[in-house]
Amino acid sequence: MTGTDVHKEAEDSGPGGYAAARLRLLTEGTRSGPPRRAALASLTDDWLTGLFDAAAAAAGGPRGISLVAVGGYGRGELSPRSDLDLLLLHEGGDPGAVAALADRLWYPVWDLGLALDHSVRTPAEARRTAADDLKAQLGLLDARHLAGDSALTAALRTAVLADWRNQAPRRLPELRELCAERAERQGELQYLLEPDLKEARGGLRDATALRAVAASWLADAPREGLADARRRLLDVRDALHLTTGRATDRLSLQEQDQVAAELGLLDADTLLRQVYESARVISYAGDVTWREVGRVLRARAVRPRLRAMLGGGRPAPERSPLAEGVVEQDGEVVLARTARPERDPVLPLRAAAAAAQAGLPLSLHAVRRMAATVRPLATPWPAEAREQLVTLLGSGRPTVEVWEALEAEGLVSGLLPDWERVRCRPQRNAVHVWTVDRHLIETAVRASAFTRRVSRPDLLLVAALLHDIGKGWPGDHSVAGEIIARDVAARIGFDRADTHVLATLVRHHLLLVETATRRDLEDPATVHSVARVVGTHSTLELLHALTEADALATGPAAWSTWRGSLVADLVRRVSAALAGDHPDEPEPGAPGAEHERLAVEAFRTGGPVLSLRPQTEPPARPEPDGEGGSGTAEPEPLGVELVVAVPDQPGVLPCVAGVLAVHRLTVRTAELRALELPAGVDEGSVLLLNWRVAAEYGSLPQAARLRADLVRALDGSLDVASRLAERDAAYPRRRGVVAPPPRVTVAPAASRHATVIEVRAQDAPGLLFRIGQALEDAKVRVRSAHVSTLGANAVDAFYVTGPAGAPLPPEEAATVARRLEDTLRART
Structure with missing residues (x-):
């Protein structure tokens, strides 16, 4: 039966005909979706119009009255069991006649068992009701004329829309609050x-x-x-x-x-x-x-x-720089005017990391522009791309909103193709409260709070992102996930050793909790079986942190104090099984000819000597050249290698670190060691500092400027602390990521020749300057330093001695570590 036939049947047979036509329409296999909803609305329109016309004729044809569909019915969208939202609109004539007309409309609807939401009002009453009841006003925004005086309906529609637009500054915040309350409940x-x-x-x-x-x-x-x-x-x-x-x-x-x-x-x-x-x-x-x-x-x-x-002028919106090509404007992260996504494949990750760190949303326009124009990353990824991904994952709760913005425009699947299989994938397990993809992001959020517990926070965060990636494939998701994790880790640029660790973490991310809750921990075989899998203390601490983050991100039922204590007990036993002699301070290799030359020159001149050398990373494989063939991609910049040689004297580390911070240089890695001069040169010692740095944004400063400022910092004429304080005051802190507090520990028996103080903190401008200054204030000598920035996390180790060159006594070492931690916490 055609749609015309259905309407004819409804017209010929009255209410019974409408019911039969409605049933036939709902059971037709060929009709579904918008066509069926529109047809059902049209069929209902015709029936109600007939009822209205008959009722109006029985009442003597009153004027100034109309029947109006509102809400979902007003939009012409009727689901099979939808309510009929109707308004009988009148100009205030004979109340008895209006009531009689209403009865002739409502009772046939009720007789068919249809749900009805009805009202009888004048235009003024309808507007007053809308002013008092936001839900009623929303329903009237979709008002649609059905029968009667169409001019009356049109006048109401015009008035309601005018009221809504005039009252929008007051009503829209109410609507937003209503949506938020509903989301909280549902x-x-x-x-x-x-x-x-x-x-x-x-x-x-x-x-x-x-x-x-x-x-x-x-x-x-x-x-x-x-x-x-x-x-x-x-x-x-x-x-x-x-x-x-x-x-x-x-x-x-x-x-x-x-x-x-x-x-x-x-x-x-x-x-x-x-x-x-x-x-x-x-x-x-x-x-x-x-x-x-x-x-x-x-x-x-x-x-x-x-x-x-401003005397009537219109101010330009403020734009504060966040990273190269990325600025903040009006509470959002947008692209700088000079940004060129088509030439900068790292830009989406850099923008996302900057947004998450600042606690700001990514502009829709910026995300869509990057999605439309950015070119794919080389394989393996350049180092900066990997660092920005880690920074994004380690930003805590703001990561979720930024990641969703990237996902909405397809950027995540472009960066990580395996993500598409877990995107929006449900988990039919009452313990899980998230889809697979959101669970992975939630795990990274939880893991960001544990980055101070591990020596490789970058591996922890990436493992959190990938640990359930195998759920998009058949079979054991841990086994499938290990294969995917190896591929992803290699693609984003981790070396073979790190790739092995990530694969181990993904393959065995359930090992600790399953062993702790299902096996006898008093049995040495249980402990040794876990020790054989993890292999090293570093992997064990990563797996412990991942286990807790995974459970906390699963749902309230997945973790408890009891489970946590069992896992912690297992970790202690496995750690004891893995225990052996602690590695001593790594012995540096012989200095290269260039480093030796710089050291000799620094000793002879009595001042600092600098060398700047750009570093690049060639792509591992050819990239498509855009013509369907194969071309060679440009080398990716890693930053600049900065070597500084300074005659051994107090304050070198904070001075050099402070000057780099003043010039807005971000430290990626740093090594400090004392270098004895070669035979044939006067006896003496030179401190050699080897840095890999990158400009926060803009170009790198000239070596001459860096040296001039370093000379001034060493002789005290440049107050680095004041300069950094002035810059911090000029750029007040944003509401960004709430990082876990810094953690400073003494590694017991880590070296026979020095005390090893480990610092794990959120990377920030001037961090290394503050650490170096605090160690100077503690009157200890830094024998060597090993500094790494992994995403937004600083993981540093300082080998220090007392004035006589011996390791610090345990009590003094603990005091130095505690005071250093207090200094860093005061700046958090």
Whole structure:
């Protein structure tokens, strides 16, 4: 039967005909989705129009009255069990006649068992109700004329939209609060195993809220994909109504297979994945839209004052630099005017890391521009790309919002193709509260709090990101994950040893908790079996931190004090099994000819000598040349190798580190050692500092300028501390990442010749200067130093002695470490 036939049947047979035509429409296999919803709305329109006309004729044809569809019915979207939202609008005539007309409309609807949400109001009453009730106002924004006086309906629509736009500065914050409260109650649709398609965050209510924001003319949602996402959720709700026969919006577990079959989908997991993807689009559009609303409202609030101050002029928005090619503007991270994504493949990761560190969202325009123009990274990745990924993963809670922005525009799958298999993948396990991909990010967030516990925070964070990556493949996800982890680690530029550690962590990320809770820890065989797998203390501490982060990111039921104590006990036993002689301070190799020349020159001149040499990293394999062939990619810059030779004297480390910080140079690695002069040269010692540095943004300073400032710092005429304090005051701290506090420890028996003090802290401008100054104040001599910056984490080891050149007594070493930690915490 055609749509015309259905309408004819409804017209010929009255209410019974409408019911039969409705049933036929809902059971037609050829109709589904938007066509069926529109056809059902049209069929209902015709029936209600007939009821209205008959009722109006029986009442003598009153004027100034109309029947209006509002809410979802007003939008022409009727699901099988949707309410009919109706307003009988009148100009205030005979109340008895209006009531009689209403009865002739409502009772036939109730007689058919249809849910009805109805009201009878004058235009003035409707506007007053809308002013008092935000939900009523939202329903009226979709008002659609059905029958009666169309001019009356049009006048109401015009007035309601005008009211909404005039009241938007007050009402939109109310709407945002309403959405937030609903999300708090119902949770996030994109992660729930039994989601409410309408009320949960990212559901149909939020899609309606975005329509209301657009109607205010203050802001608009990103349109790409939004209509399709909303349509898919409506399709799922239609199928849910048909399979259950009830007006429900909750997609229960026992109904998911039937709903999937109704929609022609493979299985319930495919259904949930579509629901999650749709919810993710709507949630992201909501985040972007509400930020824009806030920005517009703030601008409106301050504009009159600014105009008065500037005599009517319009100030340009402030742009504060965050990283190379990345700036902050109006509370968002945007691209600098000089940024060229098509020439800078690291830019997406650099921008994302800067945004997460600053605790700011990535601009939608910036993300879309990068997604459209950035070229793929070379394989393996350049060192900067790997460092920026680690910085992003280690930024704590802000990482989630930034990662979602990258995912929304396909940048994550472009960087890590294996991510696509876990994206929006449900986990049918009551212990898990997240999808696989969100669980991986949550694990990285949790792991960021444990970076002070491990010597390789970069490996911990990347392992957190990859530990469940195998869940997109058949079989044991740990086994599949190990293979993927090896491939990903090599692609992003880890060497063979680090790749092996990452693969071990992914393959055995459940080892500690399963062994601790299922095996006898008193049995030496249990302990030795774990020790054989982990192999080293470093891997053990990484696995311990990953185990806890994984459990905490799973859900409240996955971790407890009891489980934590069992795992900690197992780790202590395995650590004892692995214990042996601690490695002594690494003996440096013989100095190269260039370093020896610099040391001799520094001793003879009595002042510092510098050497700057750019470092590059050639790509490991040819890159496509854009013409379908194979070309050779340009070498990737690693930074600059800076070698400084200075006659041995107090204060060298803080002076050099301070001068580098003043010139905005970021220290990636550093080595300090005392170098005895070769035979034939006067007896003496020179400190040789070998740095790998990079400019925060802009170009590198000239070596002559660095040397001049270093001379001034050594003789006391350049107050480095004051210069750094002035810069900090000029750039107040943002609300960014809340890093775990610094941790300073003494490594017992790590060296026979010196006391080893280990520092693990959030990297920041001037950090190494403050450490060096604190050690100088403690009157200890730095025999050698080994400094690494891994993402946003500084992992440093300082071999120190007392004035006589001997290791510090244990009590004094502990005091030095405690005072250094207090100094660093005071700056956190």
